[in-house]
Amino acid sequence: MTPVFAYKTLAHVPRTVAHVVAGTLLACATALADAPAGRTPDHVVSRFRLGPFFEYSATRDGATFWAVRPFYSKVQDPVIDTRVTDVVWPLSTFHRDREQAWWRFLLAYGSDDDVACDESAWKFALLPLWFQGRRRLGEEYWALFPIHGHLPHLALMDDVDFTLFPFYFNYEVNGVERVYTPWPFYSRLTENPHLREEGVFPLWCRQVNTKRLTDRRYAFWPFWTSAVYGGERNPGTSFLLFPFYGEVNRSNETQRMVLPPFFSYARTDSAERWRMPWPFYQTHETWATATTKPSLKRSYWPFYGNVAGDGDRRWYAAWPLMWHSSSESKNRRAERTRFFPFYAHETVCKTDKTGESYEAERYTRVWPFYAREATPERTRLRVLELNLIRYSGGVERNWAPFWTLYERFGAPDGTARHDLLWGTVQWTTGTMGRDR
Numbered sequence: 001m002t003p004v005f006a007y008k009t010l011a012h013v014p015r016t017v018a019h020v021v022a023g024t025l026l027a028c029a030t031a032l033a034d035a036p037a038g039r040t041p042d043h044v045v046s047r048f049r050l051g052p053f054f055e056y057s058a059t060r061d062g063a064t065f066w067a068v069r070p071f072y073s074k075v076q077d078p079v080i081d082t083r084v085t086d087v088v089w090p091l092s093t094f095h096r097d098r099e100q101a102w103w104r105f106l107l108a109y110g111s112d113d114d115v116a117c118d119e120s121a122w123k124f125a126l127l128p129l130w131f132q133g134r135r136r137l138g139e140e141y142w143a144l145f146p147i148h149g150h151l152p153h154l155a156l157m158d159d160v161d162f163t164l165f166p167f168y169f170n171y172e173v174n175g176v177e178r179v180y181t182p183w184p185f186y187s188r189l190t191e192n193p194h195l196r197e198e199g200v201f202p203l204w205c206r207q208v209n210t211k212r213l214t215d216r217r218y219a220f221w222p223f224w225t226s227a228v229y230g231g232e233r234n235p236g237t238s239f240l241l242f243p244f245y246g247e248v249n250r251s252n253e254t255q256r257m258v259l260p261p262f263f264s265y266a267r268t269d270s271a272e273r274w275r276m277p278w279p280f281y282q283t284h285e286t287w288a289t290a291t292t293k294p295s296l297k298r299s300y301w302p303f304y305g306n307v308a309g310d311g312d313r314r315w316y317a318a319w320p321l322m323w324h325s326s327s328e329s330k331n332r333r334a335e336r337t338r339f340f341p342f343y344a345h346e347t348v349c350k351t352d353k354t355g356e357s358y359e360a361e362r363y364t365r366v367w368p369f370y371a372r373e374a375t376p377e378r379t380r381l382r383v384l385e386l387n388l389i390r391y392s393g394g395v396e397r398n399w400a401p402f403w404t405l406y407e408r409f410g411a412p413d414g415t416a417r418h419d420l421l422w423g424t425v426q427w428t429t430g431t432m433g434r435d436r
Contacts (some may be wrong), residue, residue, distance in 0.1 A: 027297065028245040031135045034299065036331075040200070040301065043060045043061065044057050044058070044059055045058055045059060045060050046058045046317065049422045049423045050327075050422075051422050052069060052401035052402045052422055053068065053069050054068055054069070055069075055354075055401070056065045061077070061078075061079050061111070062077075062078045062079065062243040063075070063077040063078065063079065064076055065397075067397060067398065069398055069399070069401060069402070070088065070089070070398050070399060070402075071087070071088055072085075072086065072087055072088075072246045073085070073089070073398050074084045074086075075397065076140065078396055080098075082095075082096060082097050082098070083095070083096040084096075084393065084397070086394060086397055086398055089274075089394045089397070089398040089399075090394055091105070091106060092104060092105040092106065093394065094117050095412060095422045096115070099113070099114040099115060099116055099117075100112070100113055100114065101115050101273045104409075106123075107126060107128075108125065108126045108127075109123075109124070109125045109127070110122070110123065110124045110125070111123050112272070113136070119134075119138070120134075121133070121134050121135055121136040121347045122134055128145055129144070129145055130142075130143070130144055130145075130146065131143040131149065131151055135152055135435075138407055139152070143162070145162070145165065146162065146164065146165035146166075147163075147164065148163045148164070149161070149162060154171070155174060157171040157172065157173055158171065158172045158173065159171065159177075165183070166180070166182045166183040166184070167182045167183075168180070168181055168182070169181075169182070169183040176189060176192060176195060177189065177190040178190075185200060185201050185202075186200050186201065187199075187201070191360075193210075194209060194210050194211035194212075195207070195208070195210075195211075196210075197208050197209045199218075201221065202218075202220060202221040202222075203219070203220065204217075204218065204219045204220075205217065205221070212231070213229065213230030213231040214227060214228065214229055214230065215227065215228040215230075222240075222242050223242050224239075224240070224241055224242070225239065225242075226238065226240075227238040227239075227265065231249060234250050234251050234252045234253065235250065235251055236248070236249045236250030236251055236253070237249050237250075238250070238255075240257070240260065242260065243259060243260060244258075244259065245257065245259075245260075246260055248266070252268055252269045252302070253267070253268045254266070254267050254268075255267075259277075261275070261278050262269065262275065262277035262278050263275060263276060263277050263278075264278070269289070269400050270286060270287055270289045270291070270292045271284065271285060271286040271287065271292070272284075272285050273285075279299070280300070280301050281299065281300060281301075282297065282298070282299040282301075282305075283296075283297065283298050283299075284296075284297040285297070286309075293309060293310040295307065295308065295309030295310065295312075296308050296309075301319060302318065302319040302320075303317065303318065304316070304317050304320075305319070310326060311328040311329060312325070312326070312327045312328075312349075313325065313326045313327075314326075317349055317380070320340060321339060321340050322338065322339050322340075323336075323337070323338040323340075324336065324337045324338070330351075331350055331351040332348065332349070332350050332351075333349045333350075333357075334346070334347070334348045334406060335347050341367050341369050342366065343367070343375070344363070344364070344365040344367075344390070345363065345364050345365075346361070346362070346363040346364075346390075347359065347361065347362050347363075347364075348360045348361040358376070359376075360375065360376065361373070361374070361375055362374045362375075363390060365385055365390070366385075367386070367388065368384050368385060368386050368403075369383065369384060369385065370382060370383045370384065370385055371385035371387075374410075377412065378410060378411060378412070379408075379409070379410035380407070380408070380409055380410070381406075381407065381408040381410075382404055382406070382407050383405055383406040383407075384403045384404070384405055385403070385404075386403045387399075387400060401422065404422075405420070405421060406418070406420050406421075407418065407419040414430060415428060415429065415430055416428065416429045
């Protein structure tokens with residue numbers, strides 16, 4: 001993070017909030033200018049390491065990486081104009097990608113669409129109390145929860161306004177504006193020619209949509225709900241007496257529910273589903289139609305389940321321990337297998353322009369002992385491997401070197417470069433050292 005960007009972001013924050021985070025952010029700003037690259041950069045011309053604690057490297061293209069682990073790391077690449085800086089990751093991090101930037105410090109978060117433009121869109125948040133920013137169209141907003149404020153987006157809601165929440169709460173979804181006074185008990189809709197609603201939550205409510213020809217009601221929600229669907233597309237009715245029984249009777253759908261969601265049967269013009277009871281036994285079959293492809297799902301949770309469809313296969317055993325999936329398209333085939341947390345394997349095969357299939361990627365992890373990945377360009381072996389995620393930039397930059405005792409990098413010509421104990425011992429082997 002550059003001091004200019006830190007100042008620009010904090011300049012829009014109220015002084016009381018700025019004083020809380022400014023000291024830490026600006027103190028980190030000059031340090032944030034550089035962030036470590038988790039993997040060994042290509043074309044490295046210089047590298048120095050002191051155990052897993054200190055590392056510096058540079059490439060012939062001008063990219064640099066240095067770290068004082070686990071407190072600080074920075075990587076920057078002038079060719080693609082990117083910078084990443086971590087300070088005691090995952091507590092704080094800063095990312096710069098060309099003109100865009102974002103940062104996170106504990107519960108504070110900020111972003112800027114163009115750090116070189118004073119009129120660009122930006123946002124700042126100190127969760128869950130303060131939100132402020134500027135939209136791309138130039139509209140500025142702020143919110144001090146739960147006192148008062150306006151937010152352009154929150155979850156699936158647009159144009160959110162509140163005052164002394166929950167006493168006044170107003171938002172918009174799909175062009176329909178709803179006002180709560182207070183939330184969630186009483187609500188009304190602003191003028192809408194197609195939608196009418198009245199009620200007091202959770203006692204009763206009726207919503208009529210003359211455009212979609214629906215009439216929905218509830219009484220003592222969630223114990224009684226019902227709906228009437230009009231029109232020619234899929235007319236019918238539905239009701240639910242929770243938790244005892246429910247029905248759906250529409251022209252293209254039939255459903256019966258007993259003690260929902262545990263026992264149910266549903267059928268449409270393209271699929272059939274049984275739950276007897278959910279989640280322990282489920283079947284879901286889809287037939288080939290003009291809009292759907294055939295598939296079959298069976299689940300005997302948590303012991304075994306499988307899904308077979310057009311080019312896709314998935315199964316699990318002893319959920320969530322064992323899992324396998326395979327997918328196939330015109331020019332790509334992928335397989336993934338997991339035995340959590342001890343084993344993971346992935347292969348990706350592609351088809352080149354001549355129609356020949358080749359292995360584009362292979363990854364194997366035997367936790368916590370080693371991980372190996374291979375592409376047509378190179379292979380890599382790491383011992384030990386404690387990370388349960390295949391690649392996480394923050395982990396690679398700041399934590400992975402602590403358990404990486406040995407690495408081997410193989411090239412297509414059969415040569416291999418070995419690295420033991422953070423560079424204390426290094427050697428290169430020829431064809432016989434090829435990682436195959």
